[in-house]
Amino acid sequence: MGVMYAVHLADAGDDVAFVATGDRAQRMARDGIRVNGVHRSFPVIDPHRGPTMDAAAPTREATPVDLLIVAVKADQLTEAVEIVAPLVADHTTILSVLNGLDSEEALAARYGREQVILSMAAGMETARVDGEVRFRRVGRFSVGVDPRLPQDAQVHQQRRVDALTAVFDRAGLAWQSPADIRHAMWWKFMVNVGVNLASAVTRAPYGAFKTEGPARSLSRALMDEVIAVGRPEGITLGDADLDQWDAVLAGQPDDGWTSTLQDVEAGRPTEVEMFAGRAVALGELHGIPTPVNQAVLWILRDYAERRLEQ
Numbered sequence: 001m002g003v004m005y006a007v008h009l010a011d012a013g014d015d016v017a018f019v020a021t022g023d024r025a026q027r028m029a030r031d032g033i034r035v036n037g038v039h040r041s042f043p044v045i046d047p048h049r050g051p052t053m054d055a056a057a058p059t060r061e062a063t064p065v066d067l068l069i070v071a072v073k074a075d076q077l078t079e080a081v082e083i084v085a086p087l088v089a090d091h092t093t094i095l096s097v098l099n100g101l102d103s104e105e106a107l108a109a110r111y112g113r114e115q116v117i118l119s120m121a122a123g124m125e126t127a128r129v130d131g132e133v134r135f136r137r138v139g140r141f142s143v144g145v146d147p148r149l150p151q152d153a154q155v156h157q158q159r160r161v162d163a164l165t166a167v168f169d170r171a172g173l174a175w176q177s178p179a180d181i182r183h184a185m186w187w188k189f190m191v192n193v194g195v196n197l198a199s200a201v202t203r204a205p206y207g208a209f210k211t212e213g214p215a216r217s218l219s220r221a222l223m224d225e226v227i228a229v230g231r232p233e234g235i236t237l238g239d240a241d242l243d244q245w246d247a248v249l250a251g252q253p254d255d256g257w258t259s260t261l262q263d264v265e266a267g268r269p270t271e272v273e274m275f276a277g278r279a280v281a282l283g284e285l286h287g288i289p290t291p292v293n294q295a296v297l298w299i300l301r302d303y304a305e306r307r308l309e310q
Helices: 002-011 022-032 074-083 105-111 151-171 181-202 212-232 239-250 259-266 270-284 291-309
Strands: 033-035 038-040 067-070 095-096 118-131 132-144 174-176
Touching: 002 033, 002 067, 002 151, 067 118, 067 270, 074 118, 095 151, 105 118, 118 151, 118 259, 132 151, 132 181, 151 174, 151 270, 181 212, 181 239, 181 259, 181 270, 181 291, 212 239, 212 270, 212 291, 259 270
Parallel strands: 033 132, 067 095, 095 118, 132 174
Antiparallel strands: 033 038, 118 132
């Protein structure tokens, strides 16, 4: 996703760079990235840059930026929050495109809640295949002001949101500003728990969830538990939200894979802890049973343990 957004921003004329460290930074700076069959080259910022960095590679100094997009896997977030510190100043707006409910909280704890825009991205279809990034659908952002901020801070954050959406417009990235951004984020969480985890344990593509059958039934059972644990958190999800997901699902390619299924097939760590693990934890907190999420959590934890043993 980070590569997909970088391509759009760069093509719109924005000055774009990637943040990486060590050998990965040097490799990205030297070799570039292949995107939808086209070789692309971007400057790379390595906040830990040392004397071994290839002097001929297009690298940049780690100085504060206007917009920082955090697009890493969940297990990389803690490290990434600290790596980007030299790029963040008071004027820096931070946008996380991670799944789940917790990345904005981690970034806000480190850099302040006003700088971190609450957001949700849905409807995209991306994959990493043989070292190449491929995307067929860019999807749409939902962004908004954090209602938990004091009123004056909400005014300042709204200015950041306005500047951010102007960038989206210039880059041709679709967006909306829902009345309740936290509801939108929980909707995405419900969808991730339902379709990502169901696809991971059944190895089913999007098409399997469009018609009645075991894959769709498992997905809905997982979502129903998220709806239940959301209520005591002040989030009311229901039939309209399930219908909204079906509308998005209808536009997904039948042979497309969720990111979690891609991770399982590639032998990478999954986001099961931030999906089922979070739902189960909320269930325990509020005394609400979450047996389907618990079962999927056990299955994918077992997968992770077996992968580490190989």
